[in-house]
Amino acid sequence: MAKRCAFSLALLTLLGSSVAVAGPTLDAVKQRGYLKCGVSQGLAGFSTPNQQGEWTGLDVDYCRALAAAVFGDAGKVRFTPLSAKERFTALQSGEVDILSRNTTWTASRDTELGFDFVGVSFYDGQGFMVRKDLGVKSARELDGATICANAGTTTELNIADYFRTHGMKYRPVVFEKSDETVAAYDAGRCDVYTTDRSGLYAQRVKLKNPDAHVILPEVISKEPLGPLVRQGDPQWFDIAKWTLYVLIGAEELGLTSANVEQQRKSSQNPEVRRLLGAEGSFGQALGLPADWALQVVRQVGNYGEIFQRNLGGLPLNIERGQNALWTQGGLMYAPPFR
Amino acid sequence: MAALDPIGPPRRASSWRSPRLRAWLLQAALLAAVLGAVALMFGNALDNLARQGIASGFGFLSQPAGFGIETTLIEYSETSSYGRAFLVGLLNTLLVSAIGIVLATVLGFVIGVARLSPNALIRGWAYAYVELIRNVPLLLQIFFWYFAVLRPLPGPREAISLFDVAFLSNRGLQLPKPLPEDGFGWLVAALALGVVAALLVARWRRDGAGRRWPWTLAALLLPPAAVVLAVGWPLAWSVPELSRFNFHGGMTLTPEFVALVLALSLYTASFIAEIVRAGLQSVRRGQREAALALALPPRLVLRKVVLPQAMRVIVPPLTNQYLNLTKNSSLAAAIAYPDLVSVFAGTVLNQTGQAVEVISITMAVYLAISLAIAALMAWYNRRQALVER
Numbered sequence: 001m002a003k004r005c006a007f008s009l010a011l012l013t014l015l016g017s018s019v020a021v022a023g024p025t026l027d028a029v030k031q032r033g034y035l036k037c038g039v040s041q042g043l044a045g046f047s048t049p050n051q052q053g054e055w056t057g058l059d060v061d062y063c064r065a066l067a068a069a070v071f072g073d074a075g076k077v078r079f080t081p082l083s084a085k086e087r088f089t090a091l092q093s094g095e096v097d098i099l100s101r102n103t104t105w106t107a108s109r110d111t112e113l114g115f116d117f118v119g120v121s122f123y124d125g126q127g128f129m130v131r132k133d134l135g136v137k138s139a140r141e142l143d144g145a146t147i148c149a150n151a152g153t154t155t156e157l158n159i160a161d162y163f164r165t166h167g168m169k170y171r172p173v174v175f176e177k178s179d180e181t182v183a184a185y186d187a188g189r190c191d192v193y194t195t196d197r198s199g200l201y202a203q204r205v206k207l208k209n210p211d212a213h214v215i216l217p218e219v220i221s222k223e224p225l226g227p228l229v230r231q232g233d234p235q236w237f238d239i240a241k242w243t244l245y246v247l248i249g250a251e252e253l254g255l256t257s258a259n260v261e262q263q264r265k266s267s268q269n270p271e272v273r274r275l276l277g278a279e280g281s282f283g284q285a286l287g288l289p290a291d292w293a294l295q296v297v298r299q300v301g302n303y304g305e306i307f308q309r310n311l312g313g314l315p316l317n318i319e320r321g322q323n324a325l326w327t328q329g330g331l332m333y334a335p336p337f338r
Numbered sequence: 339m340a341a342l343d344p345i346g347p348p349r350r351a352s353s354w355r356s357p358r359l360r361a362w363l364l365q366a367a368l369l370a371a372v373l374g375a376v377a378l379m380f381g382n383a384l385d386n387l388a389r390q391g392i393a394s395g396f397g398f399l400s401q402p403a404g405f406g407i408e409t410t411l412i413e414y415s416e417t418s419s420y421g422r423a424f425l426v427g428l429l430n431t432l433l434v435s436a437i438g439i440v441l442a443t444v445l446g447f448v449i450g451v452a453r454l455s456p457n458a459l460i461r462g463w464a465y466a467y468v469e470l471i472r473n474v475p476l477l478l479q480i481f482f483w484y485f486a487v488l489r490p491l492p493g494p495r496e497a498i499s500l501f502d503v504a505f506l507s508n509r510g511l512q513l514p515k516p517l518p519e520d521g522f523g524w525l526v527a528a529l530a531l532g533v534v535a536a537l538l539v540a541r542w543r544r545d546g547a548g549r550r551w552p553w554t555l556a557a558l559l560l561p562p563a564a565v566v567l568a569v570g571w572p573l574a575w576s577v578p579e580l581s582r583f584n585f586h587g588g589m590t591l592t593p594e595f596v597a598l599v600l601a602l603s604l605y606t607a608s609f610i611a612e613i614v615r616a617g618l619q620s621v622r623r624g625q626r627e628a629a630l631a632l633a634l635p636p637r638l639v640l641r642k643v644v645l646p647q648a649m650r651v652i653v654p655p656l657t658n659q660y661l662n663l664t665k666n667s668s669l670a671a672a673i674a675y676p677d678l679v680s681v682f683a684g685t686v687l688n689q690t691g692q693a694v695e696v697i698s699i700t701m702a703v704y705l706a707i708s709l710a711i712a713a714l715m716a717w718y719n720r721r722q723a724l725v726e727r
Binding site for chain 2: 112142191
């Protein structure tokens with residue numbers, strides 16, 4: 001019920017006020033003293049509270065990096081867990097400054113919802129998970145299956161497309177929260193659970209008997225996941241975009257949380273010097289301190305470190321794959337810092 | 339309004355001093371202020387939406403929805419429009435509400451009467467039911483039926499079979515589905531004819547001596563029987579059969595639907611029971627005693643003397659309960675039943691991002707449903723009202 005209240009409140013803000021939304025976001029964030037970041041309600045590896053109750057994950061670390069960029073302090077961020085259904089209204093109404101919630105970049109979301117996608121922080125694709133004892137080897141055998149999915153996601157649309165394309169039938173059972181969806185699948189309400197493949201691996205760990213389930217080989221969609229901001233504030237958009245590029249670029253340049261401090265002093269590479277604020281005016285152009293990128297890398301690490309910390313290690317063991325640097329056969333690429 | 343009506347005859351002074359005119363002006367100013375505020379909010383919202391580059395307007399209703407819905411009463415596919423998805427959600431809401439209202443009313447009346455039963459055991463059970471059910475939040479009851487009762491049922495392969503035509507599993511209750519064949523229209527028409535005939539016969543035999551029901555029954559059954567003899571039994575059954583994943587054929591009552599209907603009707607029934615009890619107790623004891631003194635059988639005392647008088651007390655609060663039940667059906671979103679809120683204010687809102695339009699439509703629809711129910715009940719209440727002679 002509290003959620004519904006928050007939702008109505010957001011709607012009311014949309015109807016009633018223009019102050020919170022129209023003003024330059026950077027000023028509003030600085031004045032407030034902390035960043036408001038919308039994350040998912042619990043998806044291992046992306047945003048989930050750890051045993052100490054602190055938020056961890058790739059999406060979470062991106063927001064920490066943004067806070068480090070703005071305040072020089074990765075701790076000045078508050079996380080708002082949002083369901084798939086609530087996320088867009090929360091960003092539209094100014095409830096959050098940035099939405100970093102494994103959200104797929106699509107044309108209609110970018111153009112019709114009043115958002116700008118900052119970039120891609122994780123390349124994903126939709127897959128299917130089924131029980132091993134069903135003996136299903138391929139998604140093409142799923143004709144007539146009951147499928148659990150999350151409401152209001154691209155997932156819901158992709159299964160419709162996939163089954164229509166292949167002339168198969170299915171029965172959708174859609175829940176608002178991903179936990180409810182997984183629980184329903186685990187209890188046998190559905191034959192199939194579908195979401196992005198990273199999500200399948202993350203949720204499989206939570207099932208009663210993870211070994212009894214198998215993820216089918218088909219990837220039925222492109223799911224570029226990334227943070228997004230409200231349209232109409234180019235400065236904030238640039239800050240969010242270049243924070244992401246700093247994370248990727250730092251990995252490419254070999255800057256890590258451990259060595260970045262020393263690299264700033266000793267590096268002779270002009271690109272590193274420009275990035276870390278030893279020369280040029282990278283920070284100034286964005287309205288940020290000269291050492292902002294240094295703070296981002298020092299406090300949060302580069303993209304590779306973040307990936308390893310949240311997804312690459314146990315229990316998820318997700319391979320870099322498409323998310324490796326372009327120099328290593330992946331898709332992660334940052335424009336030059338010049 | 340009444341307070342602003344002129345007091346005493348209008349004076350002959352300048353029209354500005356006429357109380358009627360002043361009252362009228364005041365009302366007009368107030369109305370203008372309210373309309374102005376609404377227009378301002380509306381304009382502001384449009385303005386904000388435009389500034390943020392968010393699409394607005396109702397054009398999205400004709401665009402293809404692109405998602406599937408499990409329970410649909412009308413033809414719906416992934417290529418149908420958002421408008422069609424809205425209709426599907428609306429009909430699902432109406433279905434749950436209608437079934438819930440019927441079940442809650444029947445159960446509520448039975449328990450309400452049982453609350454006043456001379457039998458202490460029946461009275462006690464009815465009392466326990468009311469106190470238990472009405473004091474637990476509805477959402478928890480929905481969760482109870484959905485998560486605790488229906489979810490632990492066995493999977494489709496181990497489904498509980500009822501005579502091999504119906505099956506109960508965690509996918510829901512699979513029932514045989516009637517398939518109308520040639521001549522089914524005739525059967526329906528004959529049934530309708532039978533009902534009309536039965537009503538006429540019942541009215542005709544009302545004053546006559548002797549038994550009424552054999553004649554009525556004959557009038558009811560003769561026309562359909564004639565049709566069946568003429569064209570054969572025009573109805574086939576599609577029996578559910580287990581295929582690789584699910585049952586196919588037949589019809590499915592999903593666990594979401596069953597849990598929602600159960601919770602809504604049991605919960606509302608406990609309130610209706612109390613309303614019925616209050617209504618019955620509002621009829622003075624003398625009425626009952628007088629009826630008994632006239633040697634009316636106790637069964638008829640309730641039906642002919644007490645209930646008709648109690649209905650005048652029962653109907654207005656009963657309307658409230660019907661409205662509550664309809665609005666409470668929006669809790670469906672919590673258990674994935676595709677009602678209006680789940681489909682339209684959930685998925686459609688999220689896929690189009692047009693929160694203002696979608697929520698406005700949803701609110702307007704609930705308002706319209708509620709006003710319709712209230713109007714219907716008001717009409718019934720007027721019919722039941724005491725006619726003073």
